Amino acid sequence: MQSNSSQTGGFKVMNLRFWGSWFILIALFSVALTMGCEKGNLGVKPATIIGKLVDADDPRIPIEGGLIRMLGKEAVGTSELQQANTFASVLSDANGDFIFENVVPDNVIFQMSAPGYIPTSYPETVKSETTEGTDDGDSSTSTSGTEEIESVSIRSGAMINLYQIKMKKSSVVARGKANVKLDFVDSTTKQSVRNNLYFMVSFKGVTYEMDADDWRTIGADIDASEGVDLIVMNTDKVYSTYKSATAGEQFSFLGDAYHRIDLTPISFEFCVRTVNVPDHISGATAEERPNLNIFAEIAGTVPAQIIASSSIDVPHEYSATYFTVPLSNAANGLRIRAQVRGYNDIIANIPADKFEAGAGGVYRLDIDFIKNGNIDPNSSDWVQGAYQNIKWREVQFMVSPVIAGQDIDVITSLPSRSERIETNYAQQHINVYKELASGYKTHYTVYRNGAGVASSTPEGILINPESSESATTLVVGVTLQ
Secondary structure, eight states: OHHHHHHHHHHHHHHHHHHHHHHHHHHHHHHHHHHHHHHSTTOOOOEEEEEEEEESSOTTSBOTTOEEEEEEGGGSSOSSOOOOSOEEEEEOOTTSEEEEEEEOSEEEEEEEEOTTBOOEEESOOEEEEEEEEOTTSOEEEEEEEEEEOOOEEEOTTOEEEEEEEEEOBOOSOOOSEEEEEEEEEETTTOSBOOTTOEEEEEETTEEEEEEHHHHHHTOEEEEOEEEEEEEEEEOSSSOOOBOOEEEEEEEEESSOEEEEEEEOBOEEEEEEEEESOOHHHHTOOTTTOOOEEEEEEETTOSSOOEEEEEEESSOOTTOEEEEEEEGGGGTTOEEEEEEOTTBOOEEEEEOGGGSOTTOOOEEEEEEETTOOSOOOTTSSSEEEEOGGGBOEEEEEEEEESOOTTOOEEEEESSOEEEEEEEEEGGGTEEEEEEEEEOSSEEOEEEEETTEEEEEOOTTOEEOOOOOSSSOOOEEEEEEOO
């Protein structure tokens, strides 16, 4: 009886350990699932930030039309305007309220400006304290001139209320100069404009002109003022690629400042058309997949930077496809790359000066399948030859039986560019070598003394391109009746 009791007690202990292990695994799984909902496959949740601008002397007075900028901490305190992960701006309404929605997690600061008020930031910067030793061994604490930038930590899915942000009135009329830096951003790519493009900016009728990099790093010294309208124009000094624009809001330049200006690029339509398409392409089967894939690339980029793409399922005579290209992407020229089965890449290079500065329009490139040579950019019609891009493969037609004096000829449905014949009457066969366009099926007919005596099956023979650098000959045996 004692032995049985001991066994039963051991079984209970094992049961407890077994279910306890499962409980721990379930708990760990729940924690992992909770973390996954926060940052895993379900994605990061957007946050929302609200606040209110008020007068510092009388918080009951809201500040309407104040500009609130939110930017990542890494973009603050640098001599050059950086493209932070977070950058957004809003205006306060008639009640002084403002809201930022769909904010990604980040450490951010806020900069506020409003007509008649001194620009401020939130949180405010603080002086860092350092501890120094003295000659008698004691230590003292002093405040150094180094400013530490505080920030607001935005967590996934958070609702953050900044409450009232108080702004002090400007007690004197601004005098002197304010340095203004502008970051011109392409509204489609969301990237800062480069390529030495020049911009002319008007501040209250006074015009300043410099390239995008100088606007971003050096800026212009203007007379400090309030309620300034910015009028931005991309000049044709080098290449006009963006539409003229106003900033869409008034700014107060009572001190040094920087702004991001979103610009809409001028775009044009580009058409690629196929001409003189051979029958083996236009009449190809689904198995052969003769799709023509077209890519528009920025000239000179390695690896190629693709800015647009399109395709034609089965090219026929005058098949065409269109795509849109921002003029700014053609500032260094445009490279059109066409890819089709049985051909090496067909590449047309178009110089930048062939696109009219400051204008859209439609440009067309014809791909001619029977023409050799590249486009003539000085011609009004751009035609890129494709014949030189054919992938050729040698095919040997071994014809037998043949006797001396018989004339043998082989005609194929695929284009061929060379032929040579080897006779071996002793073994009663003739070898006919042809280089055929590859990638498609060919049909053939063998003529003996001018009369057709043998032909391929209705399905034809698929001439695959070479798959390696070592050339191999495809052998086709033909038996004559």
